[in-house]
Amino acid sequence: MLAGLLFATHEAIDRPGTLTATLPLGGTTLIEAQARMLVELGASQIVVLVARVTPELLGALGRIGRRGVAVDPVRSAAEAAEKLHPLSRVLVLADGLISSAGMIAPLAGEGGDALLVVEADTAPAGFERVGGNAAWAGVARLDPARVAEAARLPADYDIQSALVRVASQAQAAHMLLARGGLADGHGIEHRAAAIGAHGRALLAASVAHRTAWFDRWLVAPLARRALPTLVEREAPTISLVVGAVALGLGGVGALLAGWPTFGLLLLLAAIFPLSLGATLSRLREEDGLAVGQEGAAAVLAACGAILLGRGLAGAGPTNTLVVALGLVVLAGLGERAALPRLRRRGWGTPAAYLAVLALFTVAGHPVLGLAVAACYAAATVAAAVEALRRQA
Known part of the structure; x- marks a missing residue:
């Protein structure tokens, strides 16, 4: 005890x-x-x-x-x-x-x-x-x-x-x-x-030492600058949520309208306030709100993959919607299997898969982006399962 x-x-x-x-x-x-x-x-x-x-x-x-x-x-x-x-x-x-x-x-x-x-x-x-x-x-x-x-x-x-x-x-x-x-x-x-x-040093260290590469290299630099100010000014977490929802809805709308590049970039931008808000919520012991924001980030990434696959269906020899659905399933399995104590920096996360999709779409290869993201998710699941087997 x-x-x-x-x-x-x-x-x-x-x-x-x-x-x-x-x-x-x-x-x-x-x-x-x-x-x-x-x-x-x-x-x-x-x-x-x-x-x-x-x-x-x-x-x-x-x-x-x-x-x-x-x-x-x-x-x-x-x-x-x-x-x-x-x-x-x-x-x-x-x-x-x-x-x-x-x-x-x-x-x-x-x-x-x-x-x-x-x-x-x-x-x-x-x-x-x-x-x-x-x-x-x-x-x-x-x-x-x-x-x-x-x-x-x-x-x-x-x-x-x-x-x-x-x-x-x-x-x-x-x-x-x-x-x-x-x-x-x-x-x-x-x-x-x-x-x-x-407190500011601890806050900066907490985001700088995150395992996932997306959080460590993309979210952490922004968090180190923004979070201390948000904490000192007692900014309500809901303001970050509202901003993320607006960006997310804009991204979904753009994807439905046939603008995949703009839509994915908006969805990716929505991940940042959700990540900041989740960290802020945990500091304030608003654990339910933090879990909700982390879940919302995963939902936005899934929407981006599915809507991209839907919009590209018939554009090539591959059924892109099936690939997108496979990506979402593999990403979900990876999140379940990748326990925090076992996670490695290179393993994928919903935000990381969305970043891969956005990068390839901006480069003009959205179908290839779906394939790469799906393979990345499969590799993450395989690595997580092996790590669990070694712990058993």
Whole structure:
């Protein structure tokens, strides 16, 4: 069982009276972002050590509870030790920690006490030294007994620092933060401006590190520029959806009117706001809206293939509508088989197939484009099935 221990004890340096945990990060509060990481990693219980309960913190805790995880606010390490199951693994996140689930995932697995560290000579000022040339990077995996040990220390000790000290005395293993983690936004901050900067870095890294080549090379450059602005201005996700719908309808209309090049380019353009909107929705925990936008992108790609095949039917020796339908079926199978953990950069996605169709149509070879896209989809399905077989 994985449990999380969060802190809401320090005030923001540049906002007196405001807890660091309730500062905004990526369209939500910092503590909600931390809880979301824990839930993604499989935590079934979150204990929050609080110094005082503010209306902002109370609202954040309520929203965390709606994610289907037990949330227990406590006032001391002794209360925290009572709430934690003795057989659980406790994932501790520092007050003011900004990170991503991928960066802290190595500590979420089975194992003994461990501290996430960076080299002390490269560590930012907020990282606490833990001996040798190591500084604590704000994440620890601890046995619940360590929390009980920290509770027996003098009451004037900072509980977070006490936990790190107890873990060090227990010879906790040191796990290095992944290379590039600091540059990608991992940090511990208690200033609103600094947290915002880290959030923008995390946002840029989240889109830059996507696996699919279409997202990584075409969507990511746009997302790195647009998403921070959209988040800061609290732009409604629905505005991106409306823009995508307008482009999509225009593309479908152009294909029906017999303008395949213009139609496919409009459909391809509609993919971009849908991708941005899906990322923005996940940041705001609008998971249903994110799934809907990802599905809409797949539907637009399927419409583009089918309408192109329909418009070209009879233009050559090949029944292009049958090829288009085969492409759609293979693309669907590929999406089902290509699990995120197995996906490779070169594998196809609905947006990638649409890009292939648009490229060949612009070049004046739409029939060849359908054939190439269908072969690409078949190769993706074959590669995904082989990857699944190796995992079995």
